[in-house]
Amino acid sequence: MVRELKITPIKNGTVIDHITSGLALDVLRIINVQSLDKDSTVSVAIRVRSGKLGWKDIVKVENMELSPRKVNAIALIAPTATISIIRDFQVQEKRPVDLPDTIVGVVTCPNPSCISNQGEPIESEFRVTRRRPVVLTCVYCERTMDDFLAHLA
Amino acid sequence: MVRELKITPIKNGTVIDHITSGLALDVLRIINVQSLDKDSTVSVAIRVRSGKLGWKDIVKVENMELSPRKVNAIALIAPTATISIIRDFQVQEKRPVDLPDTIVGVVTCPNPSCISNQGEPIESEFRVTRRRPVVLTCVYCERTMDDFLAHLA
Numbered sequence: 001m002v003r004e005l006k007i008t009p010i011k012n013g014t015v016i017d018h019i020t021s022g023l024a025l026d027v028l029r030i031i032n033v034q035s036l037d038k039d040s041t042v043s044v045a046i047r048v049r050s051g052k053l054g055w056k057d058i059v060k061v062e063n064m065e066l067s068p069r070k071v072n073a074i075a076l077i078a079p080t081a082t083i084s085i086i087r088d089f090q091v092q093e094k095r096p097v098d099l100p101d102t103i104v105g106v107v108t109c110p111n112p113s114c115i116s117n118q119g120e121p122i123e124s125e126f127r128v129t130r131r132r133p134v135v136l137t138c139v140y141c142e143r144t145m146d147d148f149l150a151h152l153a
Numbered sequence: 154m155v156r157e158l159k160i161t162p163i164k165n166g167t168v169i170d171h172i173t174s175g176l177a178l179d180v181l182r183i184i185n186v187q188s189l190d191k192d193s194t195v196s197v198a199i200r201v202r203s204g205k206l207g208w209k210d211i212v213k214v215e216n217m218e219l220s221p222r223k224v225n226a227i228a229l230i231a232p233t234a235t236i237s238i239i240r241d242f243q244v245q246e247k248r249p250v251d252l253p254d255t256i257v258g259v260v261t262c263p264n265p266s267c268i269s270n271q272g273e274p275i276e277s278e279f280r281v282t283r284r285r286p287v288v289l290t291c292v293y294c295e296r297t298m299d300d301f302l303a304h305l306a
Contacts, residue, residue, distance in 0.1 A: 022187075025178070033199065034175075039208075042199040046186065055192075 010041070013062040015084040016074065021047050023078050024057035026149060030073045037063050053080060072106045075099045076134060076148040099128050103136060107151040111143040124153060163194070166215040168237040169227065174200050176231050177210035179302060183226045190216050206233060225259045228252045229287060229301040252281050256289060260304040264296040277306060 019027055024044050033042055040062040050056035065085060066074070074081055075097035084094040105123040109116050116124045116138070126136035126145075135146045145151065172180055177197050186195055193215040203209040218238055219227070227234055228250035237247040258276040262269050269277045269291070279289035279298075288299050298304065 025181070025186075028178070033178075039200065041201055042197075044195075044197040044199075046195040046197070047192065048194055 009089055010060065010062045010086055011089055013040070013060065013086050014064055014066055015086065016059045016061075016066075017056070017082045017084065018050065018053060019057040019059065019074075019078045019081045021053070021055035021057050024059050026077055027057070027059050027074055027081075030070055030077075030152065031059070031061060031064070031066070033061075036061065040064060056080075069104075069106055071097055072099060072103055073148075073152055076103070076107065076136075077152075079132075079134065099131070099134065101128055102126070102139075103128065106153055107136070107145070107148050108153050109138045109141060109143055110145050110151055111138065111141050114138060114141040114143060116140050162242055163213065163215045163239055164242055166193070166213065166239050167217055167219055168239065169212045169214075169219075170209070170235045170237065171203065171206060172210040172212065172227075172231045172234045174206070174208035174210050177212050179230055180210070180212050180227055180234075183223055183230075183305065184212070184214060184217070184219070186214075189214065193217060209233075222257075222259055224250055225252060225256055226301075226305055229256070229260065229289075230305075232285075232287065252284070252287065254281055255279070255292075256281065259306055260289070260298070260301050261306050262291045262294060262296055263298050263304055264291065264294050267291060267294040267296060269293050 016027060024046050028044065043060040045058040047055050048058060066083065071083065079097065081097045082094060083097055085092045103126045108124050116122050125139045127139060129135050129137040129144065133146060135144055137144050169180060177199050181197065196213040198211040200208050201211060219236065224236065232250065234250045235247060236250055238245045256279045261277050269275050278292045280292060282288050282290040282297065286299060288297055290297050
């Protein structure tokens with residue numbers, strides 16, 4: 001039991017793999033673990049050896065499928081991540097996280113004078129103006145940003 | 154691989170089991186994961202079924218043994234936890250966390266006027282004046298406290 005912590009397979013849920021090592025706790029923050037079902041086991045592995053990335057993190061959550069906004073937030077901070085949806089113990093779908101051309105309501109504009117930061121009923125909105133690495137441009141004030149962790153909405 | 158996230162046994166390290174469910178991330182904060190070796194895998198399981206507690210969390214850290222202060226901090230927030238030390242794949246020692254009679258440098262006094270909060274070269278110090286549930290009494294100002302999470306040093 002102690003010698004080998006074997007995490008049982010999940011019937012339904014989501015596995016987020018190939019997360020940039022060290023970012024699993026930020027992914028947990030995006031998922032908002034506190035908001036999940038009281039009986040959903042969440043498993044996290046930080047700094048796991050990975051052939052592809054050298055080191056990676058993994059997050060596995062029972063009884064949860066990610067909203068498109070949460071996938072976008074994960075894609076911004078951990079663009080190498082893959083997301084697998086598990087239903088009835090089977091992998092239904094496995095795909096890299098991917099950004100749409102426009103990101104709405106996921107990060108806040110770093111420009112404090114931007115109209116999206118004035119308490120108006122306006123959601124933040126950015127165009128993806130570069131992809132590797134990602135740069136976003138605010139559709140309201142044209143401010144660009146490339147550091148997303150501190151600005152998650 | 155996805156169906157069963159099997160966490161490999163660790164050669165050397167620490168398993169903190171029977172953590173009150175929901176407190177694993179606070180235990181991680183006490184451990185200060187960022188300060189560990191860059192090749193230490195950290196595994197966390199949140200809301201795992203447990204016969205004894207109903208639900209529990211587990212934290213497993215490679216290549217780390219906890220300092221007595223960190224054990225005291227864990228004992229304050231998660232008094233049901235057990236700590237197993239693994240050396241060369243064997244459990245060397247398994248014990249419940251336990252509080253000494255005096256707690257030094259682990260939590261700060263909630264009394265802002267306490268001399269231990271005045272920037273003097275004095276470490277916080279508390280007597281354990283009740284054990285179930287734990288109540289601490291500051292040796293300097295006699296302020297009592299029973300909520301430790303917000304006051305971890």
